[in-house]
Every structure is written in C-alpha cells, then in structure tokens.
Amino acid sequence: MEKICVAIRVRPPVIVSEDTTINGTYWKVEENRISLHKSHGSPISGVSYAFDHVFDESCTNSRVYELLTKDLILAAVDGFNGTVFAYGQTSSGKTFTMNGSQNDGGIIHRAVKDIFEKIHMISEREFLIRVSYMEIYNEEINDLFAVENQKLPIHESLERGVFVAGLKEEIVSNGEQVLKLIEGGEVNRHFGETNMNARSSRSHTIFRMVIESKRKDANSSSDYSSSDAVRVSVLNLVDLAGSERIAKTGAGGVRLKEGKYINKSLMILGNVINKLSEGAKQRGHIPYRDSKLTRILQPALGGNAKTSIICTVAPEELHIEETKGTLQFASRAKRITNCAQVNEILSDAALLKRQKLEIEELRKKLQGSRAEVLEQEILKLRNDMLKYELEREKLEMELKEERKSHKERDQCIKEQQMKIDNLSTSASFSDGDRNSIQNAGRQILKEEFSGSNSVFKNDVFRTPTLKADSNAFVGKRSNYSRLPDFSPLPDNYSNVADEDTWLKMNKGFIADLDSIQMTPARKVQSFPFGDVTLGSSTEDYKVEVQNLKRQLELALEEKNELEKKHLEQLQLNDHLMGEISELKHEAVVIREIPQRLCESMASCRDTYKDVLLTLQSFVPDGDSSIGKFLSTTSEIGLTLFSNLEKRFSMAMDDHKSFNENDSLVQENCEVLSERLKSTITSLALAEKLAVQNKEEKNPICGSTYKECTLGEEPASWKEKLGSELGAIKEKLQALEKELEHNNQLLKDSRERHDTMERDYWLLKEERDSLLEKVSESSQNLAAVALQKENILKDLNIEAERRKYLEKEIKQFSVAFASRQRSFMSFQGEFLSKVEKLRAQSPIAASESLGC
Numbered sequence: 110m111e112k113i114c115v116a117i118r119v120r121p122p123v124i125v126s127e128d129t130t131i132n133g134t135y136w137k138v139e140e141n142r143i144s145l146h147k148s149h150g151s152p153i154s155g156v157s158y159a160f161d162h163v164f165d166e167s168c169t170n171s172r173v174y175e176l177l178t179k180d181l182i183l184a185a186v187d188g189f190n191g192t193v194f195a196y197g198q199t200s201s202g203k204t205f206t207m208n209g210s211q212n213d214g215g216i217i218h219r220a221v222k223d224i225f226e227k228i229h230m231i232s233e234r235e236f237l238i239r240v241s242y243m244e245i246y247n248e249e250i251n252d253l254f255a256v257e258n259q260k261l262p263i264h265e266s267l268e269r270g271v272f273v274a275g276l277k278e279e280i281v282s283n284g285e286q287v288l289k290l291i292e293g294g295e296v297n298r299h300f301g302e303t304n305m306n307a308r309s310s311r312s313h314t315i316f317r318m319v320i321e322s323k324r325k326d327a328n329s330s331s332d333y334s335s336s337d338a339v340r341v342s343v344l345n346l347v348d349l350a351g352s353e354r355i356a357k358t359g360a361g362g363v364r365l366k367e368g369k370y371i372n373k374s375l376m377i378l379g380n381v382i383n384k385l386s387e388g389a390k391q392r393g394h395i396p397y398r399d400s401k402l403t404r405i406l407q408p409a410l411g412g413n414a415k416t417s418i419i420c421t422v423a424p425e426e427l428h429i430e431e432t433k434g435t436l437q438f439a440s441r442a443k444r445i446t447n448c449a450q451v452n453e454i455l456s457d458a459a460l461l462k463r464q465k466l467e468i469e470e471l472r473k474k475l476q477g478s479r480a481e482v483l484e485q486e487i488l489k490l491r492n493d494m495l496k497y498e499l500e501r502e503k504l505e506m507e508l509k510e511e512r513k514s515h516k517e518r519d520q521c522i523k524e525q526q527m528k529i530d531n532l533s534t535s536a537s538f539s540d541g542d543r544n545s546i547q548n549a550g551r552q553i554l555k556e557e558f559s560g561s562n563s564v565f566k567n568d569v570f571r572t573p574t575l576k577a578d579s580n581a582f583v584g585k586r587s588n589y590s591r592l593p594d595f596s597p598l599p600d601n602y603s604n605v606a607d608e609d610t611w612l613k614m615n616k617g618f619i620a621d622l623d624s625i626q627m628t629p630a631r632k633v634q635s636f637p638f639g640d641v642t643l644g645s646s647t648e649d650y651k652v653e654v655q656n657l658k659r660q661l662e663l664a665l666e667e668k669n670e671l672e673k674k675h676l677e678q679l680q681l682n683d684h685l686m687g688e689i690s691e692l693k694h695e696a697v698v699i700r701e702i703p704q705r706l707c708e709s710m711a712s713c714r715d716t717y718k719d720v721l722l723t724l725q726s727f728v729p730d731g732d733s734s735i736g737k738f739l740s741t742t743s744e745i746g747l748t749l750f751s752n753l754e755k756r757f758s759m760a761m762d763d764h765k766s767f768n769e770n771d772s773l774v775q776e777n778c779e780v781l782s783e784r785l786k787s788t789i790t791s792l793a794l795a796e797k798l799a800v801q802n803k804e805e806k807n808p809i810c811g812s813t814y815k816e817c818t819l820g821e822e823p824a825s826w827k828e829k830l831g832s833e834l835g836a837i838k839e840k841l842q843a844l845e846k847e848l849e850h851n852n853q854l855l856k857d858s859r860e861r862h863d864t865m866e867r868d869y870w871l872l873k874e875e876r877d878s879l880l881e882k883v884s885e886s887s888q889n890l891a892a893v894a895l896q897k898e899n900i901l902k903d904l905n906i907e908a909e910r911r912k913y914l915e916k917e918i919k920q921f922s923v924a925f926a927s928r929q930r931s932f933m934s935f936q937g938e939f940l941s942k943v944e945k946l947r948a949q950s951p952i953a954a955s956e957s958l959g960c
C-alpha cells in the first residue's frame with residue numbers, strides 16, 4: 110500500500126488591476142508547505158497546508174517532472190500502472206505543466222522521452238508500446254487520434270478492467286513518433302477562449318501508453334519461470350479541464366454548457382476523492398460510475414497504480430477561494446492509498462487472453478442482445494480456463510522438478526544398492542566362517558568335556574562362548590585395543606565395500622571397546638520400522654526398492670500420457686481458433702448485407718417516388734377518387750420504405766430486433782405490391798375508356814381529354830400516356846425484382862445467422878468438453894503429484910532403513926571380528942595348554958586328544 114503523491118504548483122502571477130487586491134494577503138511557499146499570509150507578513154491561522162512537494166512560481170517543468178513524476182514513469186516500464194494528473198482552477202497552469210511550452214517541455218513530453226531512453230537501456234527485454242489519446246468533452250469520449258471515433262463507450266471486463274471501446278491505439282517505436290502523434294491529436298482537442306484563459310481546455314484529456322514487455326530469451330527457455338511472464342502496464346497522463354466560476358469566465362452559450370459539464374465531472378472527482386480519503390471502514394460506496402472521468406481513473410484512485418497529482422493554483426488574491434478549494438482537494442487526495450503491483454501475465458496466458466477477447470468481441474457482434482448473458486458466461490469460462498492453464502503450468506513445473514530429484518534419488522539408490530549388495534555378499538561370507546569356526550569350537554569343547562581334567566571345565570575355556578559374561582569377555586579383549594595403531598573401523602562405513610577392508614577388519618583388530626559392549630544390547634534396541642532381521646531386511650529392501658521403481662515408472666507413464674493429452678488439447682484449441690477466424694470472416698460478410706440492403710432500398714424508394722410523381726402528373730385533380738387513391742398509395746408506399754430503411758439500419762446495429770420485425774416488413778411489402786398493381790389496373794382501365802370514349806369525361810381527372818392535355822392532340826396524348834405507362838410498368842417490374850432480390854438476401858442472411866448460431870453452440874460445446882478435459886487432467890496431475898509425494902516419503906523411509914541396516918551390519922561386523930579374535934586366542938591358549946599337558950604326560954594328553 111502506498112499513498113498517492115500530491116504536489117502543489119503555484120503559477121507566476123499575471124498583472125491584475127488594483128481593485129482586485131482586496132484584503133492584502135498573499136500565498137507563501139516554504140519547502141513543502143504553502144500558507145496564506147497577511148501583507149505585512151504574519152501568517153493567517155488555519156490556512157497552511159503541507160504536501161509531498163510545493164513548487165513556487167519560479168519552478169520549471171523539468172524540476173516538477175524530476176521530483177514528482179520521474180520515478181512513477183520509470184516504474185511503468187518495470188510493469189507498474191501509473192497515473193499523473195493535473196488538477197486546478199482554470200488558467201492555473203495545468204496544460205502548461207502537462208504539455209509544457211516551447212522552451213520547457215511538459216510532463217508528457219519528458220515522460221515519452223524517458224520511457225524510450227529506459228527501454229533502450231534494458232537489453233534483455235523486448236518491448237511493445239501502444240499509445241492512445243482521448244478527451245472527455247461534455248461527458249462524451251472522443252478519440253483524438255481519429256476524429257471519426259466519437260462518443261466512445263466505456264466497457265469493463267475482468268481482463269482489461271475499465272476500458273474505452275473502439276479507441277485507436279498506435280503501436281510506436283520511438284519518442285519522436287509519439288510526439289508527432291500527440292501533435293496531431295492536439296489539433297482535435299477542444300479549446301476555447303474565456304475571460305480567464307485565451308486558450309482554455311474545454312475537455313479532460315487522457316494520453317495513455319500501454320507498455321508490454323517480456324524477456325528476449327523467454328521463448329527459447331523451456332521452463333515456465335516468472336522470467337517468462339509478460340508485463341503489461343498502463344500509464345495515464347491526464348490534463349483535466351479547470352473548474353471555473355461562470356461569473357469570472359464570463360461564459361455563455363457553448364462555453365457555458367462546457368463549463369457546466371466540466372464543473373460537474375470535477376465535482377464527482379471531488380466526491381470520489383472525499384470518499385476515498387475517509388478510510389476503508391467509513392467510506393462505503395465509491396461513486397466511480399457517476400462520471401466517465403472517474404470511471405477511467407478508477408485504478409489510479411485507490412486501485413492498482415502509482416499515482417501522482419499535481420494541483421495547480423493561481424497566486425492572485427482574486428482567486429483565493431478557488432486556491433483554498435484546490436488545496437483542500439489536494440489534502441484529501443493525500444490521504445488516499447493505492448496498491449500498485451507489477452502486472453505480469455504468463456506469455457501463453459497473454460496470448461490466450463487476447464484470443465479470448467477477440468472471441469468475445471466477435472460473439473458480441475453475432476449475438477446482439479444475447480451478448481450480455483453470453484458475455485458473462487464466456488468471461489466465466491475464460492477465467493476458469495486461465496486458472497486451469499496456470500494450474501497446469503504450475504503442476505508441470507513441479508512435476509519436472511520432482512522428476513529431476515527422483516532421477517537423482519534413483520541414481521543414489523542404485524549406488525547404495527550396489528554397496529549393500531557388496532555388503533550382503535561379505536556378510537554371508539562372514540556368516541559361513543563364523544559357523545565353521547563355531548562348529549570347530551563346539552567340537553573342541555565336546556572333546557574337552559569328555560576328558561578327565563577338571564581344568565578344562567574352568568572359566569578359561571568357557572570365556573569365548575557367545576553366552577559368556579560380557580564383562581569378562583570385554584576384560585579379556587582389552588589387550589587388543591592397545592595393539593597396533595591401525596583401526597579396521599572406517600570413519601564412514603558406507604564407503605567400505607571391498608573385500609580387502611573386510612579382511613583387514615577380520616584380522617582381529619578393534620578400535621573401541623565401547624562399540625563391542627554395545628553388541629549384547631543390540632537385540633533390545635528398538636527398530637523403527639518393524640522387526641527387521643539382518644538377512645531378511647536386505648531382501649525386503651531390494652524388493653521395496655524394486656516396488657518403488659515400478660511405481661516411479663508408472664507415474665512417469667502417466668505423466669507422459671497427460672502430456673500427450675495436453676498436446677491434443679492444444680491442437681483442439683488451434684482448430685477452434687481456425688473456426689473462429691472463419692466465423693469472423695462470415696460475420697464481416699453478414700454485417701455488410703444490411704448495408705447493401707439499405708442501399709438498394711434507397712434506390713427502390715427513389716424509383717417509387719419517380720413513379721408516383723409521374724402518376725400524379727396525370728391526375729391534376731387530387732380530390733378525384735383516383736387522385737385520393739394515388740395519394741393514399743403514395744403515403745403507404747413511402748411509409749413502407751421508411752419502415753424498411755429503419756429496419757435495415759436497425760439490422761446493422763441490432764440483429765435480433767431486425768429478425769423480429771422481419772415478417773411485418775414482408776407484409777408491408779406485399780400490401781405495397783398489391784396497391785401498386787391495382788393502381789396500374791385502374792390506369793389501364795382509364796386508358797381503355799379514353800380510347801372508347803374520346804369526348805367523354807376522363808375518369809382520371811374528371812375533365813375531357815382535350816381539357817386534360819391543354820389542347821394537345823388526343824393521339825399524341827395517348828401515345829405519351831402509353832409510353833409513360835410502359836415506363837411505369839418497367840419500373841414496377843424492376844421494383845418487384847429488387848424486392849424479390851432483397852427478400853432473398855434477407856432469407857440468406859437469416860440462414861447464415863442460424864448457421865453461425867449453430868456453429869457458436871457447437872464451439873461452446875467443444876469448449877465445455879475441453880474444459881472438462883482440462884479439469885480431468887488437473888485432477889490426474891494432482892493425483893500424480895500425490896503419488897509422487899508418497900513415493901518420496903517411501904524413499905525417505907527406505908533411506909532411513911538403509912542407514913539403520915548399515916549400522917546393524919557395522920555392529921555385527923565388529924562383534925563378529927572380536928569373537929573371531931577371541932576364538933583364535935582361545936585356540937592358541939588351548940593348543941599351548943595341550944602342548945604343556947603333552948610335555949607333562951604325553952599319554953594322558955594323547956588320550957585326552959584322542960590321538
């Protein structure tokens with residue numbers, strides 16, 4: 110959260126007439142404080158304000174830019190949204206601050222220059238910059254880059270937030286290009302002369318730069334790290350129109366109307382600022398929607414943007430009230446906090462987003478009034494899809510990492526497995542030795558006990574048995590601990606796997622008696638993973654490692670399967686995009702149809718008018734039955750045409766209402782056709798009667814033919830009438846053909862619309878199924894991740910178990926070595942005693958030995 114940065118700028122005074130200085134007060138600027146003082150210098154209490162910066166009249170645009178906005182502008186290049194706006198009464202220097210003068214460039218010009226300078230310095234990222242320029246004039250948004258784009262609407266979507274639909278955006282590559290565009294835009298801006306400013310801005314203007322960037326190597330990188338993300342930031346540079354007092358500006362007519370709109374929108378801006386300054390708890394509803402200005406500036410006011418406000422004031426005493434108002438506005442704005450953050454989108458997601466927006470726009474055009482419902486539905490779908498995409502990417506990343514660590518673990522396990530195998534071999538070898546030695550010992554003892562000498566039954570011969578008292582055993586062996594300095598026990602047991610070391614170890618050296626003492630206690634030691642005996646635990650371990658390996662393989666297979674599915678989904682997406690572009694093309698064609706219909710309708714109407722005029726010229730007496738009939742037909746016809754034209758122009762804007770009124774138009778056309786036919790029939794009848802009864806009264810005008818034709822010869826009149834009638838008939842036929850053609854076009858258009866609608870639903874279904882697949886994949890991925898987690902746990906347990914086994918083997922080996930040594934010493938002692946006995950009594954000795 111960060112506070113909005115607020116600064117005050119005092120413009121240099123303009124010469125005013127004597128009578129405007131009333132109380133002899135003036136504004137004094139000291140560091141970042143501005144206060145009202147009496148002319149003799151004492152401050153007026155309660156009229157003193159402090160801000161982030163206060164710039165006096167001598168301050169240049171360059172300094173204002175450096176201190177107030179430079180950091181914000183540069184942060185925009187790094188992905189933060191930014192807004193700078195100038196606020197203040199009319200003629201206080203807002204436009205001067207934002208646009209600058211010939212010698213002292215304003216914030217906009219400096220910002221453009223700095224942005225491009227910074228971009229060129231960042232070599233590792235590539236940038237795409239789009240600019241637009243709009244004005245809010247009398248609460249209508251106009252495009253300053255394209256005069257034809259007037260009264261643009263504001264839309265809101267989850268992805269783009271609040272945006273102006275149809276605003277022209279120019280892609281630019283250097284500062285000069287932007288400044289040229291701005292120059293062009295300035296021409297279209299509304300300025301006007303008032304009593305206070307010869308060139309007063311009559312509209313709020315917003316110059317906008319959208320800065321997109323991504324790492325240059327992002328595409329080549331295979332991982333989906335944050336460096337792969339696309340940053341999109343929006344920078345708004347706003348020059349507001351100034352608040353004004355009608356009495357001072359002397360505005361009337363157009364200026365007055367403009368002034369009312371300006372004041373109203375500034376008042377709403379003030380309301381929004383007031384609400385926001387009240388703090389989160391009290392503020393309640395913020396009336397952003399009350400004006401276009403506040404709606405567009407919404408992110409800058411309490412949203413995701415860094416914002417700087419420069420409030421310009423006039424120093425003259427005449428404007429003291431307005432200056433106080435501006436300072437109060439600035440004080441409140443100072444209390445607003447924003448929450449700016451870098452706007453990053455993963456590149457795939459950015460692409461997807463754009464495509465989805467296109468789909469959205471296209472569908473809106475196709476669906477007319479249904480757009481609202483569909484819009485929400487599509488938004489929801491799109492958001493879900495985006496979420497799934499992100500989740501999938503995250504899972505993929507995790508899976509990748511896990512795969513890597515599994516590989517490493519696998520390798521490690523393999524190595525350890527080899528070591529354990531070696532150990533097991535050695536252990537079984539030692540087991541064999543031990544058995545044979547024990548057997549030999551047992552044999553000897555048997556022989557001893559079967560002898561008569563009680564000496565053999567004494568403790569000297571009993572000591573080496575495995576069940577002997579541990580203390581005695583230890584006491585006996587203590588001599589060995591002082592023998593050679595070589596220790597058979599390696600520091601790191603896991604490194605001992607070769608036979609040499611084992612042999613050395615079994616030669617009878619021990620390093621530490623404590624480790625021997627531990628041996629008898631071994632059985633009562635708790636074993637953390639169940640009752641595992643030495644022989645079976647190695648086997649179990651092998652089996653379990655195999656199982657884990659199998660599980661890992663299965664998980665990998667599953668992962669590959671998922672990747673395959675993902676590829677299929679991407680292909681499906683491509684296919685959908687293809688279909689959408691076709692639909693787009695069709696939409697363009699369909700959109701042209703009502704336009705063409707409109708044109709042909711206009712030509713039909715002209716022809717019809719001609720026909721009627723010609724018919725009416727034959728009927729001078731408008732009150733006669735034919736005259737009345739003709740005028741009625743004319744009225745109906747023209748109404749019909751205007752109806753038709755209205756319908757067609759509606760069709761261009763609203764497809765649905767066009768379809769609804771279609772049958773009515775058809776009926777009207779039929780009535781018109783009938784009426785015209787009957788007119789032609791009556792005229793033909795009149796012609797016939799005229800031929801039969803030259804001197805009789807003309808049925809059309811109620812006079813004689815001579816009178817009707819003002820003295821023309823009946824033959825020539827008849828000829829003329831005949832040719833006119835022929836022409837009318839031809840025109841009528843053409844009209845009928847045109848109508849038929851138009852009907853056909855209408856029918857085609859409707860069919861196309863139906864087809865598109867069907868296609869849309871098909872596409873929607875496909876998308877739904879795609880979404881289902883995506884969610885299925887996500888679930889599968891989640892399951893795989895869980896499985897992996899379990900495998901990892903198992904592996905850790907195994908590693909622990911292996912450590913325990915190693916310890917066991919180590920203890921066993923030490924005990925075994927010591928026992929072997931005891932046995933050997935016993936054997937030595939035994940043999941020496943036998944020798945002694947033999948020397949004393951060779952017969953007894955040979956008897957006792959059985960030799």
Ligand SMILES: Nc1ncnc2c1ncn2[C@@H]1O[C@H](COP(=O)(O)OP(=O)(O)OP(=O)(O)O)[C@@H](O)[C@H]1O
Pocket residue numbers: 119120121166197198199200201202203204205206306308309310311349350351352421
């Ligand atoms: N700091 C300044 N130094 C020199 N001249 C200034 C300064 N500020 C404003 N002026 C001059 O004062 C006049 C009015 O300024 P400007 O048009 O920028 O006011 P404004 O606030 O934009 O007014 P409006 O709201 O009516 O458009 C201009 O002639 C401008 O050159």
